[in-house]
Amino acid sequence: MAELPPLREVIARHGLSASKALGQNFLFDEQLLDRIAAIPGDLAGKKVLEVGPGPGGLTRALLRAGAEVTAIEMDSRCLPALAEVGEAFPGKLKVIQGDALKLDHADIMGGEPFAVLSNLPYNVGTALFVRWLGGESWPPLWTSLTLMLQQEVAQRIAATPDNSAYGRLAVLAQWRSEAKMAMKVHRSAFTPPPKVMSAIVHVEPREMPDGVSARVLERLTEAAFGQRRKMLRQSLKGVPGAVEALEQVGIDPQRRAETLSVDNFVALARVLSA
Numbered sequence: 175m176a177e178l179p180p181l182r183e184v185i186a187r188h189g190l191s192a193s194k195a196l197g198q199n200f201l202f203d204e205q206l207l208d209r210i211a212a213i214p215g216d217l218a219g220k221k222v223l224e225v226g227p228g229p230g231g232l233t234r235a236l237l238r239a240g241a242e243v244t245a246i247e248m249d250s251r252c253l254p255a256l257a258e259v260g261e262a263f264p265g266k267l268k269v270i271q272g273d274a275l276k277l278d279h280a281d282i283m284g285g286e287p288f289a290v291l292s293n294l295p296y297n298v299g300t301a302l303f304v305r306w307l308g309g310e311s312w313p314p315l316w317t318s319l320t321l322m323l324q325q326e327v328a329q330r331i332a333a334t335p336d337n338s339a340y341g342r343l344a345v346l347a348q349w350r351s352e353a354k355m356a357m358k359v360h361r362s363a364f365t366p367p368p369k370v371m372s373a374i375v376h377v378e379p380r381e382m383p384d385g386v387s388a389r390v391l392e393r394l395t396e397a398a399f400g401q402r403r404k405m406l407r408q409s410l411k412g413v414p415g416a417v418e419a420l421e422q423v424g425i426d427p428q429r430r431a432e433t434l435s436v437d438n439f440v441a442l443a444r445v446l447s448a
């Protein structure tokens with residue numbers, strides 16, 4: 175493996191001034207990057223999809239861990255720097271230039287299982303998160319998601335009903351997956367530092383509960399948390415059969431969405447999916 179120059183030097187040599195529009199906040203600390211790459215467990219010989227590699231800090235850490243990396247990067251200015259990383263790890267890095275929101279990830283990964291690691295702009299990260307966690311097809315081709323997000327979003331994903339952060343994202347993340355907060359990352363770790371703190375969530379898929387349509391569950395949580403301060407008998411009015419289903423599964427219609435467990439939502443969605 176050839177020696178790679180420090181990331182700061184790579185950025186300077188390729189003129190990669192951080193673009194605000196592309197949400198670029200880079201990580202340079204190799205030890206931190208190695209710790210992030212270790213979150214999904216041993217990656218040796220595993221396929222990894224990295225979204226938004228930028229100058230390739232996390233990409234290097236993934237390759238050092240022995241992964242075979244496919245990376246999607248929107249900014250063509252980063253391609254020469256990523257090509258250098260590819261040369262240091264021959265045959266182990268494939269870079270695709272494009273918008274990760276528009277590409278078919280299963281297709282890119284050749285229909286084989288893969289772990290996802292990513293440090294993305296927060297709006298793109300949340301949109302991809304919702305896409306990866308949604309849909310009827312389960313288990314997904316991804317074996318885990320390890321995502322740097324705004325700390326507040328990460329807390330919403332891992333929240334339990336006793337917490338004010340609990341809502342749609344928590345139900346989506348937890349009804350057929352394990353989602354946990356893996357690491358908090360101080361804003362000063364990034365160049366330039368973003369305005370808010372970051373955190374990494376790690377998600378692994380579990381078996382999907384029987385007889386539940388993902389679409390029905392998504393519709394239910396959208397309605398319930400869309401008016402989270404209202405009683406369920408009010409907020410669920412627009413979902414046909416939902417108020418009756420509450421009685422069927424023994425949930426008091428005077429309760430509010432934020433008091434229902436993930437299992438309660440699953441039970442409700444099962445009645446409505448029948």
Ligand code: SAM
Nearest residue numbers: 196198199200201226227228248249273274293
């Ligand atoms: N992974 C690098 C790191 O940790 O230092 C860069 C992280 S930076 C927060 C986000 C990266 O995602 C940038 O390189 C940006 O160009 C890229 N990006 C932004 N939107 C994207 C999209 N829709 N698809 C793919 N890459 C995107």
